[in-house]
Amino acid sequence: MPFHGKNIILAISGGIAAYKSVELVSLFKKLGANVYCVLSESAENFVAPLSLEVMSKNKVYTKQDKHTIEANKAYIDHIELAKTADLILLAPATANTISKLACGISDDLIFDIILASQAPIAIAPAMNTNMWAHKVIQKNLSFLIDELNYHIIPPSTGDLACGVQGIGRLAELNDILKHSAYVLETQITKMDKDDIVGKSLDLANKNIIISSGGTREFIDPVRFIGNTSSGEMGFALAQEALYRGANVILVSTVDYEKDPIKAAILEHPNLVKLRANTSEEMRMAIEANFDDSVDVLIMSAAVADFRPKEYSDSKIKKEKNPDNSTINLELTENIDIVKHVAGNKLPHQVIIGFSLETENLLENASKKLIDKNLDMIVANNQEALGNYQSQISIIYPSTDKTQDLEIVELELQDKLENAKSILDHLNLILKARNEKNTDIISG
Ligand SMILES: Cc1cc2nc3c(=O)[nH]c(=O)nc-3n(C[C@H](O)[C@H](O)[C@H](O)COP(=O)(O)O)c2cc1C
Numbered sequence: 001m002p003f004h005g006k007n008i009i010l011a012i013s014g015g016i017a018a019y020k021s022v023e024l025v026s027l028f029k030k031l032g033a034n035v036y037c038v039l040s041e042s043a044e045n046f047v048a049p050l051s052l053e054v055m056s057k058n059k060v061y062t063k064q065d066k067h068t069i070e071a072n073k074a075y076i077d078h079i080e081l082a083k084t085a086d087l088i089l090l091a092p093a094t095a096n097t098i099s100k101l102a103c104g105i106s107d108d109l110i111f112d113i114i115l116a117s118q119a120p121i122a123i124a125p126a127m128n129t130n131m132w133a134h135k136v137i138q139k140n141l142s143f144l145i146d147e148l149n150y151h152i153i154p155p156s157t158g159d160l161a162c163g164v165q166g167i168g169r170l171a172e173l174n175d176i177l178k179h180s181a182y183v184l185e186t187q188i189t190k191m192d193k194d195d196i197v198g199k200s201l202d203l204a205n206k207n208i209i210i211s212s213g214g215t216r217e218f219i220d221p222v223r224f225i226g227n228t229s230s231g232e233m234g235f236a237l238a239q240e241a242l243y244r245g246a247n248v249i250l251v252s253t254v255d256y257e258k259d260p261i262k263a264a265i266l267e268h269p270n271l272v273k274l275r276a277n278t279s280e281e282m283r284m285a286i287e288a289n290f291d292d293s294v295d296v297l298i299m300s301a302a303v304a305d306f307r308p309k310e311y312s313d314s315k316i317k318k319e320k321n322p323d324n325s326t327i328n329l330e331l332t333e334n335i336d337i338v339k340h341v342a343g344n345k346l347p348h349q350v351i352i353g354f355s356l357e358t359e360n361l362l363e364n365a366s367k368k369l370i371d372k373n374l375d376m377i378v379a380n381n382q383e384a385l386g387n388y389q390s391q392i393s394i395i396y397p398s399t400d401k402t403q404d405l406e407i408v409e410l411e412l413q414d415k416l417e418n419a420k421s422i423l424d425h426l427n428l429i430l431k432a433r434n435e436k437n438t439d440i441i442s443g
Helices: 016-030 049-056 063-067 077-084 095-103 109-116 129-133 135-146 173-186 193-200 232-243 260-266 279-289 337-343 361-371 415-442
Strands: 007-012 034-039 087-093 121-125 156-159 165-169 207-212 217-220 223-225 247-252 271-275 296-299 306-308 331-333 350-356 376-380 392-397 405-409
Touching (some): 007 016, 016 034, 016 049, 016 087, 016 173, 034 077, 087 095, 087 173, 095 109, 095 135, 121 135, 121 173, 223 306, 232 247, 232 260, 247 279, 279 337, 337 350, 361 376, 361 392, 361 405, 376 415
Parallel strands (some): 007 087, 207 296, 247 271
Antiparallel strands (some): 306 331
């Protein structure tokens, strides 16, 4: 194992995941490494130096040691630690520490050691999803990767301590060990940026409009024709697009605010939420925002095809129907929003429609893809409505031209997983389009 006899400096900054550092030290020790722990001032609030000292069997260094030189020592702590290190691992790395590193600020012992060392440096960030997606953090991470050749151990996705679900959890300890071993063995710190930042930020700066929920076509002030769409698919798409760095306008019939996790996501600085009830309100909200700057429209809302021809300003009374028999409701067709927008789209714009079919799912959806001039269609059946899971098929014109249509049939799974797949395929379309444009410009 590459750790045997190696000196690893474990720098710990002040995030909730700092408690995991005790187990990390134990794992390194079992694999034969000699571990020196250095805590930021704030990390001391999250993990006890004594636990780390017991586990590492070495003195634990804190901010207190920054300006002290023991009388009988002929060296300064941070220089000696910097020299002795075979690897410096910063785990967990807070947003604050990452940003200070990128600027060369050295107001804690951790920074003195890192700046003074020539050892390879691996960083395992852990933070709230919005902090991770924040442009300044991504910019600072890019700088650490590109300019300083630091090795980033990507955070994982899941439930975060702050109550949000998403990217930002400290990588699994086994993954941290694997990355550390890789860096020690190869001394190569630089990874393909796509593996770290790019994978999670592959929609950076893309402007995406997403519609969600089911429209309500009002008969009178209290009654409407509606459907059972929950708006879960649209929200999952918005959530995933935000995590990948997009700017999102979510046009929805649903108030997500009652769910505390969704309410937190709605606070994301790159999200604008617009409320629409009827198909007409949704159309107007989308068309008012669908300008040249928009890259993608995803119409996941269940929009009614028809609305009542007449709307009664007051509640329709039973007395109006004296013979107590049937009442006729005349319907008129709504404008097909996705078809209307796709008919006027610019070459760079990608329009994704959803198709709910009760029969001949793939055949009918593929026909709609062509008829409505869409770039992708997501086909699902009626069981998708109102459920947290759905079984979808993603259909779009093949990007490599090996066949006419790419048809990806996915198994029944959570809508968030479906959202990830849809955005992965959207990315293939965007990449192919980008390459085509580059060819045209250079050719
Ligand atoms: C309970 C709690 C948990 C926190 N968790 C994190 C975290 O996981 N990641 C992060 O970047 N900051 C987190 N913070 C904020 C940092 O503690 C704060 O930015 C601090 O100044 C970081 O100091 P350091 O980077 O010098 O260790 C948390 C704060 C609190 C109060």
